[in-house]
Amino acid sequence: MTALPQTTRRRLKKVPQIPSVWEGDRRPLGGMASSLEPEMEGDGECIIWVDGSEGCVRSMEIVPPDTGLEAVVRTLLRAIESPHHPAQPARPQKIIVRDREIQFFLRGALQNLDITIEYAPDLPLIDQLFQSLEEISTTKPPSLPPHYENLLQETAEQVWEEAPWELLADCDILALDIENREIGTVYICAIGMMGAEFGILLYRSLDSLKRFRAAALQEKSAAQLEQAFLNQDCWFLNFEVDRQEVEEEEEWQDSETTDIIPCFGSLHPYEGMRPFLDEEEAKIVYIALETLLRFVRQYSQDLEPEQLPKISAHYTISLSSTANTSEIVSVQIATLPELTQELLALGDDSGLEVMPDGQEVDIAIEEDLIPDGSLVTLGNVSWKILEQLKKQRKTYYQSLNLSPRGANLPAIVIQTSRPKAMSIIETIQRAGGLKAVCFNPGNDPFTGETYDLGMLQTGDGKLHVFAEYPHDFPQHVQALKRWHRHCHQAKGYCGLIIAMGATGAARGNPQPQDMLALFEVKAVNGEELGMGMLQLLPNLDFE
Template sequence: MTSFNRSTSRRLKKLTQIPSVWEGDRRPLSSSQTQPRDPEGKGDCILWVDGSQGIVRGMDVVATETGPEAVVRTLMRAMEHPHSPAKPARPQRIVVRDREIQFYLRGVLQDLDIAIDYAPELPLIDELFRSFGEILDSQIPDLPPQYAQALQEKAFAIWQASPWQFLEEQQILSIEINRWDVGKLYASVMGMLGMEYGILFYRSEDSLKQFRAAVLQDEESQGRLEEAFLKQDCLFLTFERNDEDEEDDGDLGDLPLSEVDPTFGNIHPLEGLRSVLYDEEALVVFVALESLNRFIRDHRRQLYADSFPSLSHRYRITLPHADEATKTVSVTVSTMPELTAELEEMAGLDIDDEMADSSMMFHSLRDDLIPEDSFLSLGVVSWEMLEYLRQGVTYHPVGEIAKVGDGLPVILIQTSRPRAKTVIENLEAAGGLKAICFNPGADPFDGNQYDLGLLQTQNDELFLFGEFLDDDPIHVEARRKWNQRCKNTKGYCGLIIAKGLTGAARGNPQLRDMMALFEARSLSPKDLGIGTLQLVPELQFE
């Protein structure tokens, strides 16, 4: 049997021993309304109560499989660090209703001069656990029980349909229901950026526009963003990883159905955020998901088009657990190209064709290789790490590189796993990477000067990977180190493509996150010979 260290026993014996009788017990915490996804209950609760004073001195909730040591750990805290208003102390007597716990405590506490007794009933703890049970049984479930399974099935159907593969957040679909005091819902699909996955069902067009405007105006103010978030008026479905303990090393969108959980809820300016749906809300979301699933099934190919098409389709949805008179509802799902164009204009995503055609920007420079939300850094890979990297990732060598200096200078691009794969495939389709260059750029609209990071592929196409203000002290220092390292390697450098943008490794990818290494030559602006590039709006620094 495990016992206290002698120093621990001496420390506990220094506590004042009070003439009190403490009750202790360990019991399961469960509820008759436990959610279907949590059939195992809620663990065990350990309680230590001062029966003489009628106060709880210590309480813990532990996993059911946790050993008897947990009872002692809670008891130690009850003695040394009790809940207020109790003071640190040692009891004269302890009473438990479990013989095994009694014998275990007698062995562990034998040096502390505490009597350990048995009683078949513990009145104070019995009353506390009755209160706990009432609280648990009175909790409102996240979803109405009669609709929970149907809603989860519709959510999983959305996950399998993956509308975020072809619909951007500003490409809005209207869902006309005309029931339960809901006229239209305006659906915005999240997930194309590989960060959050789900669907927001706005109750009004104004709420959608106001939130978009607030985000664009206050995107650098976290407090204002939170305020704007809570002012939305919408129902929502989001997806989360169902194993919180599993290392988050990739895009949630890569996970199979078995590893994600849907979460439903409501946001309203006067109510805030709640992850609970009531009966009518559950039916509204059910109808919205079912009609949206059918619309995606019927028009998937058209929704993949470069331009957002004008589409509309009417469906009759059968409701779960409804009587004959009200068991169906007629729903119309439509795309909203005009609203989408308005939202794109608000975000500055629209491009004036005449401006694009008349732009002085170098005609072969493209910005469609590296995803916009990627993490970018200029750095170095040690020669030792480089050898491991070459063996463990997709590797495209360029020649014999002299190992001079602290390592190979590299540009690191971190994005989501599927987008990283696409970047790698596109580079390989272009013959691989030929060179990396920093070239001056200018914005004729605000007068700013930029240092543009460019990738040149073997077919001589140029791709923009980064825009940096040329007077940014952090970038200036990073460029100084880059130039020196490239000088050491006789002009050799590399590009690393990594995954894990939304995981714990965001901004600091480890070796396991790195997917490809393209070695290349470093070119100066003079070598490239294209002069100062003029920026158009979509390439402006954000």
């Protein structure tokens, strides 16, 4: 047993002693642990010191069960020297505990402090306090009303499997009107294209949606973003990974449905975040999710193009009111292309000067940078791999000192042989590095074919074509749609990876050791470079 240092005892004896009796105890939290200390793994224990004369808690600490008795002394010293407001520093005349081991430990640790330490089998104040905490814990409302719990859980699983965020970006808002409901228009927002988090937001206010969107796109502090988040007015369905079932390194897309936990709740400026829904809210959320599922299934092909079309639909939803009765609800859902463009405009902070309409620009477009047979992929790279590449001596890294946003950085991967990869890297270096990645529409006037040209702009201003994406291939259209949304979520930045191994076992899936260069660049569109529709014309050379 260790007594307090002499310097500490002298300091404590300078604290005024008052004629009061304090109660102290250490108790397991049980079911209250998640409420008092959400991040603690296991049940945890609570160390608490209460002033019996004033009826106030002077100090409290949540500790793991295997923490030693030293923590009891630490908490007591805080109760003496820096108690919870409004209590003032003070030294009690007597301390009462209900644990003999704690009593003997304190007698040894608090020698010469003129504090009497006694044992009592009951501690009325602490008993009453814990009884109140247990009542609060047991009366906590369920996250979903019992009658709708299974229905909403099943619907959430369908939403996860359908993945509406694969078709709808967070700026592609849907308007939902429910017949004979007091609630006005509900604005549906799917989040998940960036791969960082997945869910559905159901905004009760369009102004709230716009305000949060504007705040999230601005460079703000974490505290300001948290305040903007809590000021939203919406219901939400978020999906979380069950970390007990999924290894930390696994990606979202590798998780099975059974590993995903749906979480329902509400956000409101006056309530903050509330992790449960009442019965009326559960009805509205179910109607909204069921309508969204039907809409996405019916119009999946129409939602693939980059430009969100104007679509509206009517559905009737069967809503079970009780175990034996049900009601039919009529709903209308529609896309809002104008709102999508308005939200996209909020994030248009690229800083690049757009050329006036009709003004011709003279930009050289070349097609010889990327060798024939190269494998070009639109994908993403995790920030963890980016950090690894920065330290990898054989990898050339052009850095813009980007701050991580989301789980990954959108990236174009060009895979070829090692000699050809080195030639690409050297050519880009000689041209002053990589300036931008660009996609621009083009057409062949002879065949009528339309496509998007993927181009790299080097430091000397030249454009180098790396791929063509015909518009009559739905998979190409969808891949480009995802790419643009990912870049928008990344605030207009992306990466270009030059890798070797196009003919080996790593073809299509290069590993970090295969990556010879990574360029962090700005993702722009043709208009920002002053281009319009490009036309394929024959190169006629008359002598």
